[in-house]
Amino acid sequence: MEFSFDVISAEEYTRQRSSYEPLTDALRRLIDVGIHTAVDETTVQEALGHLTAATELLEREQRESTSTLRHADTGRPLAWANPAVGLRNAIAPPMVIEHEADGSCWSEFTLGPAYEGPPGWVHGGICALLLDHILGEVASEGLSLPKFTGTISVKYLRGTHLGPVRAEAFVERSEGIKTYARGYLRDADGVTVEAEGVFIMPAWARDAG
Amino acid sequence: MEFSFDVISAEEYTRQRSSYEPLTDALRRLIDVGIHTAVDETTVQEALGHLTAATELLEREQRESTSTLRHADTGRPLAWANPAVGLRNAIAPPMVIEHEADGSCWSEFTLGPAYEGPPGWVHGGICALLLDHILGEVASEGLSLPKFTGTISVKYLRGTHLGPVRAEAFVERSEGIKTYARGYLRDADGVTVEAEGVFIMPAWARDAG
Numbered sequence: 488m489e490f491s492f493d494v495i496s497a498e499e500y501t502r503q504r505s506s507y508e509p510l511t512d513a514l515r516r517l518i519d520v521g522i523h524t525a526v527d528e529t530t531v532q533e534a535l536g537h538l539t540a541a542t543e544l545l546e547r548e549q550r551e552s553t554s555t556l557r558h559a560d561t562g563r564p565l566a567w568a569n570p571a572v573g574l575r576n577a578i579a580p581p582m583v584i585e586h587e588a589d590g591s592c593w594s595e596f597t598l599g600p601a602y603e604g605p606p607g608w609v610h611g612g613i614c615a616l617l618l619d620h621i622l623g624e625v626a627s628e629g630l631s632l633p634k635f636t637g638t639i640s641v642k643y644l645r646g647t648h649l650g651p652v653r654a655e656a657f658v659e660r661s662e663g664i665k666t667y668a669r670g671y672l673r674d675a676d677g678v679t680v681e682a683e684g685v686f687i688m689p690a691w692a693r694d695a696g
Numbered sequence: 697m698e699f700s701f702d703v704i705s706a707e708e709y710t711r712q713r714s715s716y717e718p719l720t721d722a723l724r725r726l727i728d729v730g731i732h733t734a735v736d737e738t739t740v741q742e743a744l745g746h747l748t749a750a751t752e753l754l755e756r757e758q759r760e761s762t763s764t765l766r767h768a769d770t771g772r773p774l775a776w777a778n779p780a781v782g783l784r785n786a787i788a789p790p791m792v793i794e795h796e797a798d799g800s801c802w803s804e805f806t807l808g809p810a811y812e813g814p815p816g817w818v819h820g821g822i823c824a825l826l827l828d829h830i831l832g833e834v835a836s837e838g839l840s841l842p843k844f845t846g847t848i849s850v851k852y853l854r855g856t857h858l859g860p861v862r863a864e865a866f867v868e869r870s871e872g873i874k875t876y877a878r879g880y881l882r883d884a885d886g887v888t889v890e891a892e893g894v895f896i897m898p899a900w901a902r903d904a905g
Contacts, residue, residue: 490716497867506737507730513747514723514730518786519756521723522777524754528715534750538722541746545726545733555815568731570819571813577727578787578810601787604781606764611832612825617851619821636820637755640849642826 495556495565507567507575510545513576518601528658543678564630568574571620582617584624592625598649608646611680615639617654618670618682625656626686631693635667639684647672647679656682664688704774719754723786727810760788773839774840780829789858790824791863793833801834807858818856820889822894824848826863827879834865834873835895842901843875848893856881856888865891873897 493504517538526534556565567575572582580602584593604610619639627634656670665685672680704712735743765774776784781791789811791803813819828848836843865879874894882887 506740507733510730510733510740510744510747513744514712514727515753517726517747517751518723520751520754520758521786522782522784523759524716524719525757525759526754527757530753530756530877531719531763535719536721537746537750537753538719541743541750542729543721543741544739544746545729545735547739548734548736549725549729550732550734568809568812570813573731575717576731576810600777601785603777604779605844607707608828610825611848612780613827615824615850616819620709620819625818635814635855636850637850637853638851639820639824641824642844642847642849646871670737680806684800686779 491532493556494559496559500565504574511577513573515601518577519599522600526546531681532657555563555566562631563652566630569620571578571617572624582621584621584629586629589657590625590628592621592629593653593655594621595653597651598647603649607649609649609651609652611641611643614647614680615641615682618656618672618680619684621656622668622670622684623655623686624681625658625670626668626684632688634686634688637665637685637687639682642681643679644681645679648674648676651675659683703768705768709767709774713783720784720786724810727786727837729810731809771840775839778829780826781833789826791830793830793838795838799834799837800864801830801838802862802864803830803890804860804862806860806890807856807898809858811857814855816858818858818861820850820852822857823852823889824850824879824891827881828893829887830863830865831877831879831893832895834867834879835877835893841897843895843897846874846894846896848891851890852888853890854888857883857885860884867894873902 508574512578568572570576573579574581582596584592584594586592598609602609602613647689653673660669664687669683671678738756776782779785779787782788789805791805793801793803795801807818811818811822862882868876868878873896878886878892
């Protein structure tokens with residue numbers, strides 16, 4: 488397991504983002520309407536025709552490299568493909584994570600029908616996915632250090648309403664190769680889920696350092 | 697927070713599943729090709745046209761009820777909209793969970809590019825999402841009992857390769873309103889992630905009982 492990066496210029500970043508982000512947003516909308524559609528079989532077939540046509544178009548050219556793109560100016564990985572924060576992954580809400588000067592992170596975003604567990608409530612595993620990600624991001628200083636989750640514990644205080652939510656995380660302490668992070672998920676009524684995690688620098692990064 | 701159900705006949709289940717499952721599979725394929733497409737702006741626009749047309753078709757009739765569908769024969773909730781196991785939610789791999797006579801659960805499925813964290817590896821938060829779900833399912837006897845996650849701890853032994861994986865879970869013990877469950881995620885090389893969780897019957901279900 489190692490990191491490699493392709494650097495992308497600010498101009499190319501803007502071009503790709505303005506071209507591909509609307510595509511991902513359109514897919515998010517489609518996921519939502521697909522879950523609860525009740526149209527008849529003829530209409531399903533017509534929609535399927537459009538989805539097949541779109542797939543064939545987008546398949547014509549695929550990025551070959553599996554390296555992560557890194558922004559030339561900020562030096563940060565883009566993580567465009569990431570299922571929690573990826574602007575190009577329709578599975579991601581996405582969380583857009585803000586980094587404060589004190590090292591803490593937060594993100595405000597909306598969770599719609601695709602993230603529903605019990606009716607009206609966010610699936611508990613989705614809460615765990617998002618908290619795992621933001622804790623990892625705060626522990627690795629915005630994914631710029633190689634750190635992997637050792638253990639994460641997630642405590643559900645109550646259900647999280649679908650709709651606008653806020654995730655936040657901070658580093659509690661670091662001891663050698665271990666970083667201890669803590670975070671919260673909140674809905675409009677306050678904290679719903681707490682998480683604490685231990686993040687570890689992998690052996691290859693220690694050797695390299 | 698309460699459960700309500702609409703019962704669906706075996707015939708209607710088969711009809712809806714054969715009609716809507718291919719739609720969800722087509723969306724999963726689109727999510728994957730969308731993440732790494734490198735086509736030019738003209739082609740993106742053409743694809744967007746198809747996505748918009750498909751959205752308009754599927755929006756024409758949406759299921760109004762927010763109740764969970766329950767199969768008339770098995771009595772089990774379908775959880776079609778669920779982001780871990782939902783056959784109609786393109787975010788879900790989906791896990792199709794098998795229930796053994798001893799109460800344990802397992803599922804074998806494939807995790808593709810949409811679930812990638814570090815290049816070539818499953819995002820740790822996705823592992824947490826899937827384990828949270830299968831532990832909840834084993835603790836609630838196939839979602840047939842109202843049980844909510846209290847706490848879940850997820851321990852990452854090593855990275856999980858993208859590709860075929862297996863999730864499994866069993867109940868360790870029950871104490872009053874609490875059920876203790878444990879589970880594992882495996883790739884071709886063995887166990888990669890362990891999880892243990894405490895699941896709690898909510899107050900309204902206790903009162904009802």
